[in-house]
Amino acid sequence: VKSIVRSPRVALIVALLGVAGVSSVLAANETFGGVEPPDVCAASEAHAPLVADLTLPSARLLWDHFPDLGRPPLLTEMGGPIRVVAFSGARDGVPIVARPGTSTPPLVNVVCIVDPDGEEWYFNNVPLDSYRP
Amino acid sequence: MRMRDAPTIALLCAIVLFASPGMALAADTAACSEGGYFSRGLGYGSDIWSGHRHGARAVLQDQNLHLCTSPRVGEGSASTAWVAIEGNIAGYSPWNIVQVGIGKCRTASGCSTTMHDIWSVGWVEGTPGCSGWGTLVPSPHTTAFYSGGHRFTVTQISSNKTYRLSSYQYVRDEDVCWTNNFVEIFNETWDKGDALGGYVGNHFWFTQMEFQETFGGSWRDLAGLCNDRWREDGGTLESIFKCRSEGTGAISTWTDR
Numbered sequence: 001v002k003s004i005v006r007s008p009r010v011a012l013i014v015a016l017l018g019v020a021g022v023s024s025v026l027a028a029n030e031t032f033g034g035v036e037p038p039d040v041c042a043a044s045e046a047h048a049p050l051v052a053d054l055t056l057p058s059a060r061l062l063w064d065h066f067p068d069l070g071r072p073p074l075l076t077e078m079g080g081p082i083r084v085v086a087f088s089g090a091r092d093g094v095p096i097v098a099r100p101g102t103s104t105p106p107l108v109n110v111v112c113i114v115d116p117d118g119e120e121w122y123f124n125n126v127p128l129d130s131y132r133p
Numbered sequence: 134m135r136m137r138d139a140p141t142i143a144l145l146c147a148i149v150l151f152a153s154p155g156m157a158l159a160a161d162t163a164a165c166s167e168g169g170y171f172s173r174g175l176g177y178g179s180d181i182w183s184g185h186r187h188g189a190r191a192v193l194q195d196q197n198l199h200l201c202t203s204p205r206v207g208e209g210s211a212s213t214a215w216v217a218i219e220g221n222i223a224g225y226s227p228w229n230i231v232q233v234g235i236g237k238c239r240t241a242s243g244c245s246t247t248m249h250d251i252w253s254v255g256w257v258e259g260t261p262g263c264s265g266w267g268t269l270v271p272s273p274h275t276t277a278f279y280s281g282g283h284r285f286t287v288t289q290i291s292s293n294k295t296y297r298l299s300s301y302q303y304v305r306d307e308d309v310c311w312t313n314n315f316v317e318i319f320n321e322t323w324d325k326g327d328a329l330g331g332y333v334g335n336h337f338w339f340t341q342m343e344f345q346e347t348f349g350g351s352w353r354d355l356a357g358l359c360n361d362r363w364r365e366d367g368g369t370l371e372s373i374f375k376c377r378s379e380g381t382g383a384i385s386t387w388t389d390r
Contacts, residue, residue, distance in 0.1 A: 070258060070267020073307035122270045125258070 051086040051109075051128050058082075062113075068127040069111065075121075083114040088128055161332030161388040165201035165324050170209045171365050175329050175376050175386050176319030177342060178361035179221075188288040188345030189316040190352070191216050191382075193235050194331075194338040195282030197248055201326025204239055210324040211238030213251065213273070214337065216285045217318070218296065220260060220311025228255040229263075229311035230271050233298035235281045238273060238323065250276040252298045256310050263310035276301065284341065289313065289348060316344045319361055320386050329374040330386025342382040354382045 054065060059078035062069060066086070069075070087110045111123045179186060198212035213236025220229035233252045237245060255271030256263050280299075290297045295306040318339050320330045331337035342355040359376035362369075376386045 070265055072256070072266040072269065072310070073305070074269070077307075119274060120272075122272055123267050124270050125268050 049088050051088050051131055052084060052133070053086075054084045056080060056082050056084060059113075059115075065132050066111065066126065066128070067130050067132070069123065070126075075113070078113075078115050080116060082116065085112045086110065086126070086128060086131065087112075160390050161328040162199045162201055163326035163390060165204040165208050165210055165326045167324050167326075168205075168208055170323050171325070172321055172323055173325075173329060173365070173370055173374065174317075174319045174321045174361060174363045175359070175370060175374050176339065176361050177317065177355060177358055177384060178319070179314075179316045179344075184314060184346070185348075186218055186313050186316045186344055186346065187348045187350070188286065188352070189216050189218050189318065189343070189355075190284055190286035190288070191318050191342040191355075192284045192338075192340045193281060194340075196331055196335065196337050198236060198320075198330075198337070199328035199332070200237060200239060200246065201324045204324075208324070209239055210327050211273075211322055212236055212327045212329070213238070213321045214330075214339070215317070215319055215321060216287055217316070218287045218289070218313050219315040219317060220256075220309075220313055221315035221317075227317075228257045228268065228271055229260050230255050230317075231287055231296045231298065231304050231309065232271065232317075233285050233287055233302070235279065235285075236273065236321075245275050248279050248281060250278055250280055250299070250301075252276070252302050254304045254308065260311050262312060266310050274302075288345070316355065317361060318342050318355070318384075325371070328388045330376070330388060332387050333389050336377070336385035336387045338379070338383065338385045340379075340383045342384070357381055357383045359384055359386075 052065065056062065056065075058080035059075055059082050060080075062075065062082075062084065063071070065084070089109065109124065109126045109128045111126045113121045113123070115121065193214045193216070198214070200212055201210045204210060213234055215232045215234035215236075217230050217232035219227055219231075221227050231254050233250070235248060236251055237248050239246055251273040253271040253273055255269050256266055258264070258266055258268045285299050286297070288297050289295070291306065296304045296309065298304065320337065322329045342357065343352040344355055345352060357378040357380050359378060362374070362376070364370055373388055373390050374386075375389055376384055379385050
């Protein structure tokens with residue numbers, strides 16, 4: 001093996017393999033680094049039909065359009081303006097967290113709300129039949 | 134000469150490939166294949182379904198977690214590590230959760246493809262106390278910083294349900310409808326090609342895993358158990374995703390493709 005290592009050709013091969021190894025490291029770590037992902041609404045759009053895309057001056061108007069949306073404090077105290085995007089039958093355009101013995105329905109309705117601070121919140125299983133444009 | 138040396142050269146090449154750190158890193162990921170958001174988890178989960186868990190904390194190792202490769206447009210993926218308190222009441226969704234940790238993801242809003250501190254909160258319509266709330270899916274909110282290698286804490290800080298997530302985020306009692314009864318410390322991914330935890334040559338470590346059994350009480354060691362392995366569909370987690378007890382309050386996880 002020693003005699004082979006001294007061979008310039010083998011040294012070249014080793015060098016090339018070394019470069020390939022470095023490339024692999026970069027590919028694993030950095031290929032997509034720095035590329036901002038599209039927002040979750042865009043991700044949902046890839047999976048499901050758009051039902052609504054609204055900008056509301058106040059979150060209090062949410063229930064005028066989505067009367068069956070829940071009323072947690074996080075929403076009732078949100079303020080405005082907010083952006084609301086709803087999809088029917090998305091394949092959970094949101095990260096799914098499930099545990100043993102549970103099963104997430106593959107198709108659910110999703111309502112995406114962007115609050116005044118730019119934070120996005122995702123409600124699923126929202127009954128959209130009662131949506132009022 | 135060339136023919137005679139070929140086997141030796143092949144052997145050398147094999148040795149170089151085997152020894153290359155790049156190859157070791159590449160072996161923990163694969164091409165994205167599931168369209169995104171198919172979650173898997175691996176780590177520790179409380180073995181109780183009654184009583185309360187008022188705090189959870191652990192040191193999450195500073196490690197650059199790896200995402201699946203060659204994603205299609207809009208395809209989600211993630212590799213994260215979490216400390217969580219949950220209202221994981223039997224029969225109800227584990228989306229009843231407050232969690233804090235580190236990680237990266239693609240596609241979903243509020244996350245980044247580089248490592249950041251992340252947090253999340255969720256609840257499920259129908260869980261006792263959550264009637265009329267709808268369902269808020271827990272999804273990562275990305276901070277502007279990264280503090281891997283430090284202790285991450287979820288603590289109930291008042292007798293109601295306000296939680297502090299490490300030192301920077303509060304989830305108000307008004308925004309928690311479920312009752313805490315579960316601790317989970319785990320890695321999570323969204324695509325089969327993502328690396329769940331570290332890799333063969335560099336496991337991802339959770340250390341100093343502790344919990345509070347009583348409100349404001351002392352911190353107690355958690356067992357260093359790998360008793361939490363799950364897939365979104367309830368199926369069996371693939372055997373390439375590994376977890377090992379590292380003694381009291383510590384586990385390590387890795388992907389071995």
